[in-house]
Amino acid sequence: MFSIYKKLGWFFKQEKWRYIFLALCIIASTFFMTLPPKYLGEALDAIGTGQMVQSYFYELLIKMGIVAILIYTTMNIRSRLSQNGSYKLQYLLRNQLMRYLEEMDAHYYNDHETGDLMAVATQDVNNICMAASQILMSLFSSSFMILFVVYRMVSGVSVSLTLVAIAPLPIAIVLVNFMSKRIRRLFIESRDAFGDFNNTTLESVAGVQVIRAFVQEKHDIEKLKKASDLAKDKEQKAMRLDAAFGPLFRIVFSISVVLTIIYGVLLVFEREITAGDLVSFNLYL
Numbered sequence: 001m002f003s004i005y006k007k008l009g010w011f012f013k014q015e016k017w018r019y020i021f022l023a024l025c026i027i028a029s030t031f032f033m034t035l036p037p038k039y040l041g042e043a044l045d046a047i048g049t050g051q052m053v054q055s056y057f058y059e060l061l062i063k064m065g066i067v068a069i070l071i072y073t074t075m076n077i078r079s080r081l082s083q084n085g086s087y088k089l090q091y092l093l094r095n096q097l098m099r100y101l102e103e104m105d106a107h108y109y110n111d112h113e114t115g116d117l118m119a120v121a122t123q124d125v126n127n128i129c130m131a132a133s134q135i136l137m138s139l140f141s142s143s144f145m146i147l148f149v150v151y152r153m154v155s156g157v158s159v160s161l162t163l164v165a166i167a168p169l170p171i172a173i174v175l176v177n178f179m180s181k182r183i184r185r186l187f188i189e190s191r192d193a194f195g196d197f198n199n200t201t202l203e204s205v206a207g208v209q210v211i212r213a214f215v216q217e218k219h220d221i222e223k224l225k226k227a228s229d230l231a232k233d234k235e236q237k238a239m240r241l242d243a244a245f246g247p248l249f250r251i252v253f254s255i256s257v258v259l260t261i262i263y264g265v266l267l268v269f270e271r272e273i274t275a276g277d278l279v280s281f282n283l284y285l
Helices: 003-009 009-014 016-033 035-046 054-103 106-113 115-158 157-165 168-204 208-215 217-269 275-284
Strands: none
Touching: 003 035, 009 106, 016 035, 035 168, 035 275, 054 157, 054 275, 106 217, 115 157, 115 168, 115 275, 157 217, 157 275, 168 208, 168 217, 208 217, 208 275, 217 275
16 A cells, blocks of 8 residues: 555655645644643543632633634645645646557557546546545544554553553454455456446447447447446445445444443542543543
């Protein structure tokens, strides 16, 4: 997967300031997102101990408002930078592809179907651009979110509670390793089926006069329907497995939440952490 970023090194080098600023915005927005749980936990402890006076309440509102504005601003900027970079990459890749196709001889087009080339120019380019924008941003954001959240959990709440919370993580790793291979294979099959459908459609359009001359309309419609159904079935199969990916993670997450609540309540009773700490910890989780 990560080999694609090595191949796109020329683009990242060309747009280095965009991606440096994007990385800074991602780090900033991720850090700001870890502040509200901390403030909420402190507020609950202040209510429990009777320290929630009017001045503290207004101070908390101001801090939460400032953080909300900072989160909105940094996330807005990072989305704009990412999307604009994606559109620029699409433009450059499609220009490069057209120049490449214009230089190829007739033998190249004998070996490569037009539908497959169309799939490259549409789906493949879109997927590459998604990897260079949304997926890259998610990877970067998730990595720093994990670092900031684990730091907040360990330094602000409890080391032992953090270890209990991440205990189900090996299950998630096994699921990722097992599911990702199958999903990748299914999406490759779906892409190939889409290319075959393009080829069948182009053959029908190009040979419409011959088809009518030999009264082969019904046969041609059946051929198109068969190619269309195959592409649809492959896509649906891939999407069904991809859709099952999320709920499996929710199950692992639910196990982590249950363990955290059970052990966290025990720590609260033993006065090792406060109720506000437990609430903050679950929000971090």
